[in-house]
Amino acid sequence: AATDEGDAPAPSTGPVPRTRAELAATGVIGTVPLTRREVHQADEAARVGRVHATERVRTPGADVTLASKRLGEIDDTRESPDLLTADRLLDPRQIARPEPEGLWQQLVYSVSRHRINLGDGRRARARKDLDRRIGAPLAGEARFVPVLSRKGGVGKTTVTSLLGMALADARDDRVIAVDANPDRGTLADRVGRANGRTVRDLVRAHDEVEGYSDVSSIVARDSTRLDVLASDSDPRVSEAFSDEDYRRVADVAAHYYSIVLTDTGTGIVHSVMEATLELADSLVVVAGLSVDEARLASETLTWLETNGYAERVRGAVVVLNNARPGVPLVRESELEAHFRSRVRAVIRMPYDSHVAAGSAIAFRDLQPATRQAARELAAAVVEGLRTPAAVA
Template identity: 70%
Template sequence: MAPERNENEGENADNGVLATTDGTETTGIGIVEGATAQVEVTLPTAFDEEDDFDDDVVRGEDVTLVQLEQLPAERDEVRGEAPATTAVPVASVSAASAEPAPKASVSAAAAASAAAAKTAAAAKASSSVASTSATAPAASDASRAELDHHERVRPRTSEITLQSRRLGDFEVDRESSDLLTADRLLDPAHVVRPEPEGAWRHLVYTLSGRRINLGDSKRARARKQLDDRIAVPLSGGARFVPVLSRKGGVGKTTVTTLLGMALADAREDRIIAVDANPDRGTLAERVGRTSGKTVRDLVRARGDVHGFNDISQIVARDHTRLDVLASDADPHVSEAFSDADYRDVAEVAAHFYSVVLTDTGTGIVHSVMEATLEHADELVIVAGLSIDEARLASETLTWLESNGYAERVRSAVVVLNTSRPGAALVRADELDAHFRSRVRAVVRLPYDPHIASGSAISFRDLQPETRDAARELAAIVVEGLRASSVAA
């Protein structure tokens, strides 16, 4: 039986209303027998410029294509522009049509049905409208261009993230100024090397018009390595290193002078040697320069010392930049130099110097020795190359261990000083082995006629072996001071 056309065929011909539903699948829509369903689809061919299409598009959300209203009870007809919930975005219909889907305005009236049937009808209507849109004429080129333009200029809030970042996070290839090092920038072929040290190496360098540089000799390289070990910076406050022995005449003052000169010659900070001998000390005479002031003057003027200029008027300085604080020349006055006086001197010296060397006397049980050992960070014990001198040095270690300084003894340094020319009567190797069993290191100081003369010591005039021994002693002392600071 042919489907009958609607009585209003002439009036509604443009709207495409069917008279019967035989040709349309309605089982899924849920139309009740005896009711009428009206579906109206408007397919515009172009978009108006004032039509705000972007406001109707919601990106990233699921949109219901057709909204059904149950009209039999209220007989209301909903008609108008499609809201955001009925919009058909391009992404939703791309599977059904290659052309962008136009905006649709659909109203449907159906008989009342159960809530479950309404959900099924909505799904079926979506399929029906999608198939209808697939057969609709395509929009014009101008409409597609305008739609593409709206999509391009539309601000996408989800893709814009404002964060506070450092400059390096955006510029990964940016380099800091720390990378501009001399090794990277300077061409080794054009770097001017210093003049080589060594007799024949310097001769070749001179005869070649300074074009052939063979570098330093082995001895020069060893000396520079020692200087680097000595020049290692020390953290923290001032460090106190007393030089002591229970035997007089073994060379405590000489060792103090050489150690101070080696430290001052290689380091950039200030070094001072204090003559704390309660008897007549000769430390200031070994540097050849005196200021006329003594430790007694510093004790009296300690309250007026406000800067280094004040203390520099009391101390004497030699060519290696070693400062020396002399003891009293009058034995009767120097005897009054007590532990309290040493603490006052140590307090002032600690404000202006990094390393404070102390030349002690022979009276190890003297009160000034107690204050000296209280401040000590490292000990240097001097022993001569004779049986009695070696025994007294070993007894000094035993006395220190018995009086609470066992830890200082284990980290101490023993200097075997050769004060007489010729071969020693004792076996130096046996002495070396004995003291190494009790202390951290042993250094041998060779005989030097420049020192044996008893005059002022010039560090540059010493024999190379003597300077090397003094530098080795200084390097070992610095390493011990660094180790004690880490342990503390």
């Protein structure tokens, strides 16, 4: 057999076909490799031919080869992009910690020229933890929280205002307080920025509301970003505020707010209460610090339990509101023990002359103890909303 210059003849195990007929009989297309170079080239061509499902995609300036793989050939050790988190990648030694809060902590931080950071003091940690509890996200639909009382003068409207301000001050989403008192309500007076628009205006505009700007022109807003929807000032008109009217207001509020508080007015069987309780995700019951006021609050819980809201009662929050100066005649510890046996949480709201004046409430001007109690109430309400109980 003839060979190229410098190549040795390839080994052969039998007679080599020489005629075209003999080559066709072998089933080989082309020529038979007779040299080492031809054998190597044939082996390389066979190896390339065994690569399955190979495509060449021609892109401008480059050729990209896409090769499919069988299931067993996939590399299971590959990481997805979501594993590249800041906690994993950032070196904590290179990240500047925020300036600590607390007298001793700030002193050490300043003297060490910012090299020693002891972290926040106990009070600062407690405040920030309460902020996190109040500001915890609420996924899904708007939550409705009515504030109830069967007796006037126990501070229900005040508690609604303080709760709304504490929520709005610490949360990033929107909070609204609706005055659903069938009589002349005073919720808007506690905000101090009444604009003359009332719940009746929102009922009329129900079908025309297209965005939050339409709602914001009706509600009043205070410095904490709490929106308040006032009740009608004319008792003859406000008596017409019905169960259906409340549902129309609630339908609009649910589109633009995460938490909807409702000042329900005195009593529990008035015209708006049915819709209020039906939509409620959690309950706040206000009790005064006297024997008859505490008993009425407890009877309110009993009425709710016997009318299909037993689970709501177990998840409710009772506020022991001290609306009078001085030491109360009743023992608060006994009241708290009684209500804790029936509801999820009990909050004591101390007397505050700024609140007792009956004028507009400025959340920042409250006594520290009052502001702390309002924030604890807000945290308790949010925690109840994050783990709601089903209506029995």
